[in-house]
Amino acid sequence: SYEDLVPNLYYLKNQPNAIPYITSYYEKKWGFCLSYNDFRKLNKNSTYKVLIDSEFDSNGVLNYGELLIPGKTKEEIFFSSYICHPQMVNNELSGPSVLVGIADYLKNKNNYYSYRFVLIPETIGSITYLSKNLDHLKKYVKGGYNITCVGDERDWGLVPSRHGENISDKVGEHILKHNIKKYTKYSWLDRGSDERQYCAPGIDLPISSITRTKYGNYPEYHTSLDNFDLVTKKGLEQSLEIYLQCVKVFELSKNIKPKINVFCEPQLGKRGLYPNTSTKNSAAKIRNMMNFISYCDGNNTILEISEFCNISFFESIDIYQKIESANLFR
Amino acid sequence: SYEDLVPNLYYLKNQPNAIPYITSYYEKKWGFCLSYNDFRKLNKNSTYKVLIDSEFDSNGVLNYGELLIPGKTKEEIFFSSYICHPQMVNNELSGPSVLVGIADYLKNKNNYYSYRFVLIPETIGSITYLSKNLDHLKKYVKGGYNITCVGDERDWGLVPSRHGENISDKVGEHILKHNIKKYTKYSWLDRGSDERQYCAPGIDLPISSITRTKYGNYPEYHTSLDNFDLVTKKGLEQSLEIYLQCVKVFELSKNIKPKINVFCEPQLGKRGLYPNTSTKNSAAKIRNMMNFISYCDGNNTILEISEFCNISFFESIDIYQKIESANLFR
Amino acid sequence: SYEDLVPNLYYLKNQPNAIPYITSYYEKKWGFCLSYNDFRKLNKNSTYKVLIDSEFDSNGVLNYGELLIPGKTKEEIFFSSYICHPQMVNNELSGPSVLVGIADYLKNKNNYYSYRFVLIPETIGSITYLSKNLDHLKKYVKGGYNITCVGDERDWGLVPSRHGENISDKVGEHILKHNIKKYTKYSWLDRGSDERQYCAPGIDLPISSITRTKYGNYPEYHTSLDNFDLVTKKGLEQSLEIYLQCVKVFELSKNIKPKINVFCEPQLGKRGLYPNTSTKNSAAKIRNMMNFISYCDGNNTILEISEFCNISFFESIDIYQKIESANLFR
Structure with missing residues (x-):
């Protein structure tokens, strides 16, 4: 009956045409998300049949995508994005898109660094990946970014590591400063994606995150309105360009500390x-x-x-x- | 005669009903303090007989009060206040009152730290105390405060140690910041009580000082108007509460530096x-x-x-x- | 002919009565500087005979002036100014004038430091001097200044060393702060005289520079208007006084780090x-x-x-x- 169904329906009264994105972890419950407009059209006297074509599989696996583009050195620059928010675009599809764009740019080049790309479910995926690869990552990863919310044309931001001073934070901030008139410098307390794991105590990989309008900071976040009206080709291309500039900084700087071999100013x-x-x-x-x-x-x-x-x-x-x-x- | 008496009388023309508090050190002289109003009532034609019932005793002693409340560790938190400004309340009696309140709170508890309390004459008393106990204090004192001017309801302030960075400065500032909307952060150059000795070069105990309206900063200072119109039960209780919060920070923190034993964020x-x-x-x-x-x-x-x-x-x-x-x- | 002459004439249209100061390095060319007013008076139909009484001498020498006033220690304070801008006063003659004033003040005194003074052509002279004396200078020079543009009565400024933190920077800033209401604190990026060599990587002498209105910052710079209308006795005397105060700081401080020999505040x-x-x-x-x-x-x-x-x-x-x-x- 309608009365049985309603407690399992999720909608947003103040965004009546948006379908919310609601998740429930670690508890066996069910529900449907729908727009408030659709919710109001439901016939209160009808009988409803609920069909959820899903199952809990205790033998399930956690899959993820991984790509390594080897370079001259085994030292790696690491990029991560996540694949667990079906349908949403800025907070999800934009990340893998830009990540693939970076890989595409690098794949046939003679790169100095090796480049590793992972596509994982957020949180549980990065934790799983770290549990399998931590020693390798701690030894070889010299920089990298968690890529998320990189598709709209509004804000720019940097979500730094715990102390905000690793090389990826610095490269990211330099590139933003020289390309973007106004960007938001977040603090570690504003974090919310897989930098939470990559920069956790004891993990401490040199990872940072450059975003457009950040998760939680825009009204369409976690609703069906986070779609291709919001995310544009131009927005994605701008984000790709910024990340490619970061890549170029890593490629070209190689941690060189130049030392002039003449005393005083040389005659040019x-x-x-x-x-x-x-x-x-x-x-x-x-x-x-x-x-x-x-x-x-x-x-x-x-x-x-x-x-x-x-x-x-x-x-x-x-x-x-x-x-x-x-x-x-x- | 009146003419002989007048050079030895001290009064305040601009606070005509206040009796000033005047001290003379290291010189054998005498005088009387009185209000300007009383001074004006003196009969200029009378003869005056001066009686000072006091003596210079070359066998005198310097007494002070001391209390140790032992805790689980021999490491000590040290509180000091002074007893040499008879009659005045904010700049004197408030200090011993709050100090006794702290001791009273701690006396029957199972404390982690040992707590040492001293009541001494200002300057000469703290120097004497330090000359007798410096090695012990340098070895065991891990924090503490000089308590003075803690009874009125007006300002709050922190008088820090020489470099303003010892643990007691930090604890005091944290507690003030989280409890008091507006407080004055003084510099070492604003000091004026026994932190002058406790934080002197070569002494360098980790002592700080939290005050209400500080010595020298209020018109009633060093006059008979520094009385119970100025100092209130509420003011004293607020100061005691702030100092007890500092005590609790020391008790609870014990210099622990927590280290999580899982990698990545734990599942809560x-x-x-x-x-x-x-x-x-x-x-x-x-x-x-x-x-x-x-x-x-x-x-x-x-x-x-x-x-x-x-x-x-x-x-x-x-x-x-x-x-x-x-x-x-x- | 006039047509042949004109490409070799240098004048300033927007400062029509100023003769510009133009130099050409490392290329054999010739030219004349004149005021735009004089330029306009030239007869376009005349024939001109050019006479330059100068020669390129491959056996030439680079001369410079040097004075050492020995002190109690072999450690040196080093002053440098340059002698290669004929005719100009603030950007040139003021420097040697003040330098000589300092030497004159010090010459018959029992100084703690030894004082070394050099008068050289800018850039090529300081490089030459450094190439001959670097080991000695690195061992003994404990402070010093490059003196330039110290004759007008307008601005004051400090051109610091590369990191702006050597002892001469600090002495200079202290003296300016306590004597001059408003002065310009330049950055290393604003440098332009021989501190470029004295503070070059690998040279790194503890040299700084106190100026009045700095080279490049005033309209008369590098023209015939940089003359005694601009530079005054008062301006020179003020600059000398500031530099002598710096000298006194070095003489009196001798790098002493005083340590009191009593515990607590001494009885004064x-x-x-x-x-x-x-x-x-x-x-x-x-x-x-x-x-x-x-x-x-x-x-x-x-x-x-x-x-x-x-x-x-x-x-x-x-x-x-x-x-x-x-x-x-x-």
Whole structure:
């Protein structure tokens, strides 16, 4: 009867056309999610037959997808996203989409790092994966990201690791700072996805997370309205681009701490480092090169020097490569 | 004659009904303090006979009160207040009153720490006490407070140690922050009581000081107006409560640095840590527990974790004890 | 002809009465600088004869001036200024003037430090000097300044070393803070004179730079308008005074870290440290002395204690000497 059915129905009065996404863990119960509009159309005098075509299988397995793209070194950059929120797009499908985009970009390249990608159910999947692979991950993973909520065109954000200071936090923040006018720097207390496991005490992998509008922060979250009206091709492409820039920072920096092999400022002209034609930007370029060189004392990574000089990592790398061509590094 | 008397009279023209409190050290002189109103009533033509019933005794002694309440450990929490400002209440009697209140609270309990209480004349008394007990104090004192000006209902303040970073400073600031809307964080340069000795170079005991309106900061200071109009039962009780909270932080934290014994986030439900009934606050409670656990890496005290999680120490302890009951700590 | 001449003429359209200062390095070219007003007076139909009485001498030498005033220790304070911008006053002549003023002040004194002064062409001169003397300088130089743009009466500024934390940066900032209401704290990225070499990676001498209106920051810079209308006796004297104060800080502090030899606050009266007559400032003086003593734990230099106590180094030294006279230091 209607009275028996109602306690098992889930709807949102204040979002009447949204079907909520409700989960129940560790307890054998059932229910249906529907929009409040549909709920109101139910005939209170009808008799309802409930059919749930599902079963509890004590011999079930937990499957996940995993891909390793080997590089020159066994050290790995690790990407994770999750596959357990059927139908929803920003908080789910966007993550695997961007992850696959990164893998696609890297798959036929001669990469310095090895790249590992996993697609798992959130929480239980990452815990399972960690329980099987922790020693390997702790030994080889040098950076990486949990990818989630990367499809809409609204906010940008960084969900950092527990102390907010690992290399992936720093790379992520640098890339956001130099590309996005305004982004939200969350704290560890704002976390909510698999960084909870990857950065747990004793796990402490150097993982961070760059998001668009973060889980919980948008009205369509965990409803049927988290769909392709919200997530766009442009939003996904922007997120992919930001993550690819992070990948490039890892690839190009390789933890190098450049050290100049001359005392005092080198003469740029006779080494071909001085621009031949004076343009509007040439003074700034020389300035940035001299600034860069002034921090090449062997104690700073290229990313750190970029921060000191207030220039993007990619401008730094351009400078680094020119200086290297001139044989000015030890 | 009046002319002989006047240079030895002390009064306050701008507080005409207040008798000032004037002291003279290390010089044999005499004088009387009186209100300006009384001073004006003196007959200029009278002859005055001066009687001071006091003596300089080269065999005198410096007495002080001392109480030790032994605990499970020989490590001590140390409380000091002073007894040398006769008649005045906020700047004097309030201190011994609250100190006795703390001792009274602790005396019949099974305490973890031993508690030492001293009542001494300010400066000369604390120096004397230190000269007799320095080695013991440096070895055993793990925290404590100099208690002064704790009776009025106006301001609150923390007078920190020289570098403002000892455990008593941190405990005091945490308790003030979580209980008092607005308090004054003084600097070491604002000190003025026996923390001057307890935190002197080479002494460096981990002592701090929580005050109500601080010495020197209120108009009645060092006058007969520092009386029971100013100091109230409520003011004293509030101060006692704050100091007892500090005591509880020491008792409960014991310098433990909790370390979780599972990898990744533990499942709360099967360990009885998940609230059975969902209330308005249950989501926040779970959140705080997960935050707390995420910092249990063996490097942080419970007080430090409380600061990381933006929750009170007592909420942390509640969480800590629940997790301990579930055997989740190493 | 006029057409042949014009490409080799340099003038400033927006400063029509200023003759610009233009240099060309590492390329054999010629030219004349003149005011735009003079340029406009040139007869376009005249024939011009160009005479440059100069030569490229492959056996040329690079000369520089150097003066050492020996002190009690072989440790040196190093001053450098440059002599390669003929005619200009703030950006050039002011530097050697103040440098000579410092040397003049020190030459007949019994100084603690040895003082080394060099006058060199900028960049190429400092590099040459460093290439000949680096080992000695790295061993003995304990502080110093590159002196430039110290003659006008407008701005004040500090151009710090690469990390902005060497002793000369700190001395310079302390002296500016206590003497100048408003000064500009530049960053290493704003550098532009020989600190570029003295603080280069691998050189890392403890050099800083105090300037008036800095090179590049004033409209007359690198023109004939950088003259004695801009630079005044008063401006030069003020700069000399500031540098002499820095010298005095080095002379008086000698890297001493005072350590009091009594436990607790010493009694000032019986040691003659308590002012006999009470004046308006005597309470503050006692307070500052007690504050100073409270930091004499053997870990802080006199300059650091001055910063802790918010008093000038010279007030600290006055206190230090009084305490020393009373035999209160270890």
